[in-house]
Amino acid sequence: MVVWCERCDRSYRTSHALNQHVRDSPNHHECPECDFDCATWDDLLDHCRDEGCRTVCQGCNDGSGSHWEFQCDEYWDHVEDFNVCTQCERHFTSSSHLHQHRLSHRKPTYECYQCTRTFKTYGGMIIHLERRTCSNIDYTDLNKLAAECYKWNYFMDERYRDELLNEGDTVYDVAPLEKEVFLTKAWFAMYWDKNGGPPEEKYKKPNTLTEKEIS
Structure with a gap:
C-alpha cells in the first residue's frame, strides 16, 4: 500500500518508510509529547x-x-x-x-512615599526621593523617614538619630559605608536590590508626612 507525504509531495511503499522519512527529514519536526x-x-x-x-x-x-x-x-x-x-x-x-x-520584567509596584509615581525597585524609589525629583519632599524629610524605620540601627549611628527625627537642620547625604553616619540612596539601593524581597518584610513603612511637616 502506497502512503503519501503531502508536505514533501513524495510517496512511500510502507508506513514504516514514511515514518522513517518524517524522523529524518528537515521538513518535519515532531513533538515528542503529542x-x-x-x-x-x-x-x-x-x-x-x-x-x-x-x-x-x-x-x-x-x-x-x-x-x-x-x-x-x-x-x-x-x-x-x-x-x-x-x-x-x-x-x-x-x-x-x-x-x-x-x-526589566518587574512591574513598577513600589509607590513613592510622597507622590503617585511607582518604581520597579525599592532602591529606585529612594533614589527618586533623594535626587529631589519628588517635589513633595526634601532632604530633611527623607532623613526623618529613614530614622523612623524600626531597623534604623542597621544603617544609622544612634548619635544622629534624634536630630533626624526632630528634622534638624543638618543634612546627612551619601557617605562611604565604613563611616558611622546616616546613609541614604547608596545603602538602600545596594541593600534592597541585592537582597531582594519587599521592603515591608524588613522595614516598617514610615508614616506619610502631613502637609504641615512638608512645608
Whole structure:
C-alpha cells in the first residue's frame, strides 16, 4: 500500500518508510509529547510554548533553542548552571547579570512615599526621593523617614538619630559605608536590590508626612 507525504509531495511503499522519512527529514519536526508534526524547528518550539507540553529555552544551542520534558529536574539544573531567565529564555554570563536583567520584567509596584509615581525597585524609589525629583519632599524629610524605620540601627549611628527625627537642620547625604553616619540612596539601593524581597518584610513603612511637616 502506497502512503503519501503531502508536505514533501513524495510517496512511500510502507508506513514504516514514511515514518522513517518524517524522523529524518528537515521538513518535519515532531513533538515528542503529542506527535504534532511541525514544518520548522521554530514552529515546534512555538507549539511547545503554546500547548505547554514541553519547556522551551531559546538561549540554548547558540540561540537556536531547545525543549525539555515539562519542568523536569534537568531543565531546572540547566537554569541554574547557565543563569537562564525563565521568562524570556535568555542565558546570562553570571547570576548578577541575570539579577539585573530580571528587573526589566518587574512591574513598577513600589509607590513613592510622597507622590503617585511607582518604581520597579525599592532602591529606585529612594533614589527618586533623594535626587529631589519628588517635589513633595526634601532632604530633611527623607532623613526623618529613614530614622523612623524600626531597623534604623542597621544603617544609622544612634548619635544622629534624634536630630533626624526632630528634622534638624543638618543634612546627612551619601557617605562611604565604613563611616558611622546616616546613609541614604547608596545603602538602600545596594541593600534592597541585592537582597531582594519587599521592603515591608524588613522595614516598617514610615508614616506619610502631613502637609504641615512638608512645608
